[in-house]
Amino acid sequence: MDCIFCKIIAGDIPSKKAYEDEFCYAFHDINPQTPVHILVVPKAHIASADGINAENSVYAAKIFEAIPKIAAEVGLNGGYRIISNCGEDACQTVKHLHFHIMGGRRLPENMG
Ligand code: 5GP
Ligand code: ZN
Numbered sequence: 001m002d003c004i005f006c007k008i009i010a011g012d013i014p015s016k017k018a019y020e021d022e023f024c025y026a027f028h029d030i031n032p033q034t035p036v037h038i039l040v041v042p043k044a045h046i047a048s049a050d051g052i053n054a055e056n057s058v059y060a061a062k063i064f065e066a067i068p069k070i071a072a073e074v075g076l077n078g079g080y081r082i083i084s085n086c087g088e089d090a091c092q093t094v095k096h097l098h099f100h101i102m103g104g105r106r107l108p109e110n111m112g
Helices: 004-010 057-073
Strands: 017-020 024-028 036-042 081-083 099-103
Touching: 004 024, 004 036, 017 057, 024 057, 036 057, 057 099
Parallel strands: none
Antiparallel strands: 017 024, 024 036, 036 099, 081 099
């Protein structure tokens, strides 16, 4: 499958790793929008949050178990924002479920 995040998980495309376990892989965004900008992705190809179902929701659960560990690992002591763009109206560009973990400065209140 021609999926950039599957290739990153496989190591075929290099990335700067922040965290990894059996269910997920986290790495620094190539085009950071905040001082700390991590992407965490499931190690199974799920196209977006809209593709989470009873069969694969363990990946979502495990990602949310991992997020506090990832945040601590990258020093997000003051808090952080979790974003998942889902579909066209949200401007999702990579069609492999991912959660942006963003922080390292005070973020704006407005979410768009
Ligand atoms: P989306 O717009 O789909 O929510 O977010 C996709 C994110 O993936 C963007 O923030 C973009 O910078 C990041 N991204 C796209 N290609 C790569 C890549 O090859 N490596 C890394 N580290 N990040 C990428
Ligand atoms: Zn994929």
